[in-house]
Amino acid sequence: MRTLSSPPGPKGHLVGNNLREYARDPLGFLSGCAREYGDVVGLRFMGQTIYLLSDPSLIEYVLVENKRNFTKTRILRRNRRLLGEGLLTSEGEFWRRQRRLAQPAFHRKRVAVYGEVMAALAERSLEAWRDGQTIDIHEEMMHLTLEIVAKCLFDADVGARATDVGKAMKAVLEDFSSQRRLIRIPKRIPTPHNIRFEMAARRLDDIVGTIIENRCKSEEDRGDLLSMLMLAEDDSGERMTNKQLRDEVMTLFLAGHETTANALSWTFWLLSLNPNAEDELAEELVRVLGGRTPTISDLSDLPCVERVIKESMRLYPPAWVVGREAIAECEVSGYRMPVGTTALMSQWVMHRDPRYHDDPERFDPDRWTAEYKEGLPRFAYFPFGGGSRQCIGAGFAMVETCLVLATVAQRFRLEFTPGQRVEPHASITLRPRRGIRMTLAERSNGG
Numbered sequence: 001m002r003t004l005s006s007p008p009g010p011k012g013h014l015v016g017n018n019l020r021e022y023a024r025d026p027l028g029f030l031s032g033c034a035r036e037y038g039d040v041v042g043l044r045f046m047g048q049t050i051y052l053l054s055d056p057s058l059i060e061y062v063l064v065e066n067k068r069n070f071t072k073t074r075i076l077r078r079n080r081r082l083l084g085e086g087l088l089t090s091e092g093e094f095w096r097r098q099r100r101l102a103q104p105a106f107h108r109k110r111v112a113v114y115g116e117v118m119a120a121l122a123e124r125s126l127e128a129w130r131d132g133q134t135i136d137i138h139e140e141m142m143h144l145t146l147e148i149v150a151k152c153l154f155d156a157d158v159g160a161r162a163t164d165v166g167k168a169m170k171a172v173l174e175d176f177s178s179q180r181r182l183i184r185i186p187k188r189i190p191t192p193h194n195i196r197f198e199m200a201a202r203r204l205d206d207i208v209g210t211i212i213e214n215r216c217k218s219e220e221d222r223g224d225l226l227s228m229l230m231l232a233e234d235d236s237g238e239r240m241t242n243k244q245l246r247d248e249v250m251t252l253f254l255a256g257h258e259t260t261a262n263a264l265s266w267t268f269w270l271l272s273l274n275p276n277a278e279d280e281l282a283e284e285l286v287r288v289l290g291g292r293t294p295t296i297s298d299l300s301d302l303p304c305v306e307r308v309i310k311e312s313m314r315l316y317p318p319a320w321v322v323g324r325e326a327i328a329e330c331e332v333s334g335y336r337m338p339v340g341t342t343a344l345m346s347q348w349v350m351h352r353d354p355r356y357h358d359d360p361e362r363f364d365p366d367r368w369t370a371e372y373k374e375g376l377p378r379f380a381y382f383p384f385g386g387g388s389r390q391c392i393g394a395g396f397a398m399v400e401t402c403l404v405l406a407t408v409a410q411r412f413r414l415e416f417t418p419g420q421r422v423e424p425h426a427s428i429t430l431r432p433r434r435g436i437r438m439t440l441a442e443r444s445n446g447g
């Protein structure tokens with residue numbers, strides 16, 4: 001057992017069951033707890049003890065220094081119908097092996113190859129956009145990022161089924177949020193909600209199954225992630241079972257597009273509300289690209305693009321909370337954490353903490369100077385998590401969001417369509433609850 005060097009935070013044990021308040025407004029509830037009670041807040045959710053940790057060094061302790069003492073949480077385990085034993089949910093030696101197998105597909109050199117596909121697909125989706133047209137940017141980005149992940153990792157074209165996947169994702173995420181209700185109805189009982197979820201899961205099974213089947217038929221090694229996973233052999237020469245393969249493909253398929261779509265949707269919305277930042281970005285794009293399609297080697301000359309993405313993920317982190325469960329008793333900042341206690345660490349809370357981010361509610365891409373980055377404790381900003389379970393697609397996602405933003409923003413200005421309320425919906429990810437309608441204004445001569 002280890003005691004942390006930082007002093008214990010103010011005592012923050014709330015009594016009673018906090019699930020009701022949490023379910024009503026998870027973002028507001030967690031921020032309020034951290035603000036009112038300090039860096040360690042004890043909560044009770046249906047008899048379960050939860051610690052909300054809001055000090056970067058405590059988050060580092062759980063995710064990095066003492067990571068062997070923690071597993072993913074039971075809420076994720078409960079959601080195995082869809083993700084099975086994929087990278088996001090598996091544990092131990094099995095997870096380590098799978099992560100090693102998948103890692104080469106996310107190597108920097110490989111991501112550089114994907115860059116071309118990303119920009120080309122973004123260009124292609126713009127062909128249907130017209131000056132003056134109103135679009136739902138979230139729907140558009142879900143469509144585009146799905147096509148990108150399927151093409152890059154599995155060499156599959158899913159354009160025709162993107163609407164299907166979008167609907168299924170919505171049902172799946174609603175199911176996840178519904179698990180915060182006080183009364184939970186087991187999945188086997190055919191309520192309309194459970195039936196909707198099962199149908200959505202089957203639709204996704206069918207799409208992922210088709211991707212795998214088509215490749216099995218061709219038996220071709222295309223050098224992509226799907227081939228890597230299919231052809232990998234363990235020490236005894238065994239290949240992955242169909243079920244293992246299905247779980248990994250499903251996990252990457254889902255984890256690899258919805259988060260990125262959210263990041264981009266929040267970005268376009270924030271830019272529409274901040275014309276100065278928008279102008280600065282447009283000016284950089286004209287100067288560096290002059291209307292041509294961006295490539296990965298342009299990104300180092302587009303610092304404003306990266307700053308905008310980073311700032312957008314600070315204010316609206318697509319993954320807004322991570323959780324871990326203690327498998328052995330330990331101590332956090334002087335508080336005993338018995339076996340089974342969950343540690344919650346929230347990007348939403350940390351990214352808006354005024355101790356680390358000046359004027360935290362303000363969208364200000366220019367804050368991302370070298371000095372600012374150097375001064376930030378590691379876990380005051382962690383959109384991709386941290387430690388060994390850090391997002392495997394972090395590099396992929398940064399290149400993708402930057403290239404898509406550059407491609408779109410040099411062709412169109414996206415104006416917020418008045419008369420709608422934009423609201424974050426905190427499910428597994430943070431997505432705009434009712435989408436975001438935006439009106440397209442085509443730029444003349446790329447400017």
Ligand code: HEM
Pocket residue numbers: 087088089099149251252255256257259260263317318319322323382383384385386388389390391392393394396397
């Ligand atoms: C802006 C986009 C993204 C964000 C904000 C994001 C965020 C995260 C976070 C916070 C985690 C860690 C969860 C935890 O510690 O419990 C994670 C894990 C993961 N992400 Fe991402 N992600 C993004 C994009 C992607 C992409 C593009 C892919 C794949 C193509 C991907 C695949 C995964 C996988 C497989 C894991 C589990 C890794 C493991 O445990 O070994 N993510 N992501």
